[in-house]
Amino acid sequence: MVYHQVMPTATSSPQPDAEQVLDRVFKALSDPTRRSIVIQLSHGEATMSEIAGRFDMSLPGVSKHVSVLEDAGLVHRWRTGRSRRCRLQVERMETANAWLASQTEFWTDTLDALSQFVENGADHP
Amino acid sequence: MTMTHHQLEVSRLIRADQHRVFSAWTDPALIVQWWGAGGVICTEAELDLAVGGTYRFANQTPDGMTMWITGTFNRVDPPLALSYTWAMEPISHDTEYSLVEVSFDEVTDGTLVTVVQTQIPSEEARLTHVQGWLGCLEGLDGLISKR
Numbered sequence: 001m002v003y004h005q006v007m008p009t010a011t012s013s014p015q016p017d018a019e020q021v022l023d024r025v026f027k028a029l030s031d032p033t034r035r036s037i038v039i040q041l042s043h044g045e046a047t048m049s050e051i052a053g054r055f056d057m058s059l060p061g062v063s064k065h066v067s068v069l070e071d072a073g074l075v076h077r078w079r080t081g082r083s084r085r086c087r088l089q090v091e092r093m094e095t096a097n098a099w100l101a102s103q104t105e106f107w108t109d110t111l112d113a114l115s116q117f118v119e120n121g122a123d124h125p
Numbered sequence: 126m127t128m129t130h131h132q133l134e135v136s137r138l139i140r141a142d143q144h145r146v147f148s149a150w151t152d153p154a155l156i157v158q159w160w161g162a163g164g165v166i167c168t169e170a171e172l173d174l175a176v177g178g179t180y181r182f183a184n185q186t187p188d189g190m191t192m193w194i195t196g197t198f199n200r201v202d203p204p205l206a207l208s209y210t211w212a213m214e215p216i217s218h219d220t221e222y223s224l225v226e227v228s229f230d231e232v233t234d235g236t237l238v239t240v241v242q243t244q245i246p247s248e249e250a251r252l253t254h255v256q257g258w259l260g261c262l263e264g265l266d267g268l269i270s271k272r
Contacts, residue, residue, distance in 0.1 A: 036192075049249045
């Protein structure tokens with residue numbers, strides 16, 4: 001039996017475009033409880049019960065948060081026997097990370113240009 | 126969404142008088158010395174011991190994560206009883222608080238500490254809390270008996 005088969009999160013619906021992906025990822029990460037769940041899952045996969053036990057939550061409460069993370073493609077949830085397990089989808093974290101990195105690069109370059117401009121300006125009044 | 130609430134009760138005899146046990150339970154400098162269970166330690170504690178006052182305990186897990194427990198006192202009755210709400214940060218509009226009631230009863234050999242926790246949001250959380258409280262009470266006993 002293959003439980004760990006990687007399945008696309010949305011097989012029936014069309015692929016969301018890059019902007020929609022970023023919207024969902026950052027919306028999912030805009031909640032502190034969901035960020036805590038992401039931190040826990042970064043240490044390894046967990047069952048819904050383990051998340052409820054660790055974060056002092058009800059199963060419906062956990063499920064609500066995990067669904068948002070799942071919609072954003074950040075978490076993959078599947079069933080093994082009687083328990084439901086979750087793990088981080090590293091690829092989607094990379095998408096968010098790549099966007100942040102591109103912005104950092106843009107601003108680093110822009111600030112470098114600004115500082116050169118200011119310095120040159122000071123040299124040649 | 127139907128919510129099923131869970132509860133627990135644990136108790137332990139501590140060989141010291143009520144005043145000493147109550148102060149160990151409510152003094153941040155002492156709390157950090159006994160609070161914790163199963164590899165979890167309390168690295169920081171702050172509390173405003175008054176009805177309506179709040180408290181926060183930093184629980185550091187063996188994997189290095191720090192989880193803050195927080196709540197508000199509903200009853201402060203030294204050295205007999207305490208009651209406070211309980212939740213794990215981050216607090217948001219859908220935070221599920223439980224209620225903790227602690228009594229310190231004078232018995233022949235010392236003080237019987239009883240913790241009753243109600244409105245626990247899940248059976249899984251209840252099991253975590255039972256282990257937590259048993260470990261905490263053992264730590265409290267250890268701190269008080271070594272003095």
